Amino acid sequence: MFRSLLFIPSNNPSMIQNADIFSADGIIFDLEDSVDISEKDNARNLLMNYLNEGTNYPSLIVLRINPVETEFFLNDLELLKTQKINYVLLPKADIESLKILDRHLSTYEEKYKLDKIKVIVLTETTNSIIEIDQIAKHKRVEGILLGAEDLCNELEINRTNEGNEILFARSKVIYACTANNIIAIDTPNTSIDNEELLKKDCLNAKNLGMKAKSAIHPNQLEIINDIFSPSKDEIDWAIKVIKEKEKNLSKGAFSVDGKMIDKPLLMKADKIINKAKLYHLI
């Protein structure tokens, strides 16, 4: 479970060095779009050294590899040998590329005696949105991250502050993830100096059903973490529900503040409490 994933270009030593101190729940070390083609080797080497020789790491590490059809793909996977990577982020994903990645991961797992490698899929093409139900059902996939910039480029439409142009894609990601009990991760907001815009964007995504959001700058993390955490009111309500349940163990339904609490609301309260504990809010 996480609220925020911060992209860090893997050819930026000072950002890598400080990756563990940002308030992101997880760091995405990027080998793909933020790294120029002439820097791919250097970025991979730098990240390999960091993962092998470093002393302090983020609590959750995601590796964005290059797409499966590129010459960099297999070399990128070599970083799995460090055993520090929690998720592989597959860019430009569709069901075919996911299957290719899956085969290679199985080989790596066997060859290097690794635990099962988990995958987050980056849906940033119209095809990936069409295939999203299949993608979400795949055994390796634990999350889907919407990549709105590439998607809008393909659609030849402009991004707007309101985000109506990506409402369909967001909804597809959210429904596919929720139905398969994996995490829906929202596209990053590229406006790094406009806090109000970021807040609105986060609230919109959260209210639609996104469970986390990616960030492209550390200064976005505080707002993202704040909005994707349970609010104080939600936590207070959940605590009250759990306390009432303990008093009414034999009852299927009971009331809190004059409102009926049954199984779905009890589950909601449990989730809120779990998140609040995880994020050190209680």
Add this chain to the structure above:
Amino acid sequence: MINGINRFIPDNLKPFKTNNSYLDMKRTLINKKEKQFETVFLNNIESAFDYFNIKSNQCLSFHHHLRNGDNVLQQVSEVVKRRDLRNMHFAPSSIFPSYTNLADLILNGNVTDIHTNYLNGKVAEVIGQGYLKGKLIMNTHGGRARAIESGDLKIDVAFLACPTVDKFGNGTGAFGPSACGTLGYAISDLEYAKKVILVTDNLVDKLDEYQFDGAYVDAVIVVDSIGNSEGIVSGTTKLTKDPIGLKIAKDCANVINQLGLIKNNFSMQTGAGKISLAVVKYIQDIMNQKNITGSFASGGITKSYVDMLNKGLFKELYDVQCFDLDAVKSYHLNKNHKAMSASKYGNPFEKNPICNRLSFVILGATEIDLDFNVNVTTDSWGNIIGGSGGHADVAHGADVTVIISPLFKSRIPIIKDKVITVTTPGNDIDILVTERGIAVNPERKDILKTLENSGLPIYTIKELYNLAHSITGIPAKIKHSDEIIGYVEYRDGTYIDCIYKVI
């Protein structure tokens, strides 16, 4: 000999003992000057040299309120060079990169001795290379006022830039084409220099309010320009956007808040560094959330504090120098934005100076050592890049002194076994906040206890030192020559450290 913090000091100098030794000393006051004649008005700086018979071996003083935009020290230096005066002693309150003529005077042997509080740019370079033939003494803002009033620093002629002067010799910095706001660093020069000359580019008939009293002023020189007031805006007065800096600022504000220091009538001061300014923003947020009104903020004043005064978050500002043009304007228009002299600000012998009334102060450091001694005078290679300014004054006076700094800058850890130069003694430093953790001076058991269950990442300074080394490796020790090129004078007039020539 070895002084109270184990630093070598030549035998002929008075060694630093402790940060509280001044309590056992008596305040020494020479007589304030008494003007013998009416104020004269002169046409140019050259004529002042003739009128007052300024000659070799004399001490000339200046203030730095126009900071990097100052043109008075430059113009006076030109005259000294033209007349080839020798063995001059210059005592500017600070020296900025634009003071290039002074560097030439040092190289030519015209200026052989310097007293200052802060030193940067070409002058720092030539002194660092050993070209100053006499003595460099770097004291604090409060210490400079003490040195002048006690006669330790004897000033023959003070050339004081003054943005507006009236026909009675009264002066103000509040307005005029080169307005710089308060003139707090120059008050001791005004009151104790043997001769006082105001240099202005704006002469008016009569001032109703003024900071320089004409009773002390011997002459007024009207020039085309005393400088460019836009130069007073330092590059270090802008709030950081660097995420590491913001994290340090946020953690710092959090520590201050958890210590219960943000409460009604509290007072604060910060440096003008980018991270300090971010701390101010976070503290402002906390004040708004808790509906707190502070008593005062002090120091070099920036727009951030002006905004807080205007919003009613502070009742008063005590300003020794304006750091930007918003502060200049505020000082001119807002009666609650008050000037203070350097003596009132930080002179240890002043009765209840402003620095002693501070609830907390947030300061920077180029280095800090395992004994919490702080260096803001030299960089990690020993090059002169700054100086105390008010650092040692407010660090001593404030109830809680916090140092904020990244744990390492590029690849250089800031925590050392021993700092290269001690500017402020470790006894006056309470907390170090870095992006990777917070260290509390073990002497402050009260703070350690309060933060015990705060959830903040509290370490010993040795643990932070080891953490830094685990990331950067252990840097090679920097060697310097044995040649002393300057001295760091503590605020009480004792010597806390020497500055050595870089190899």
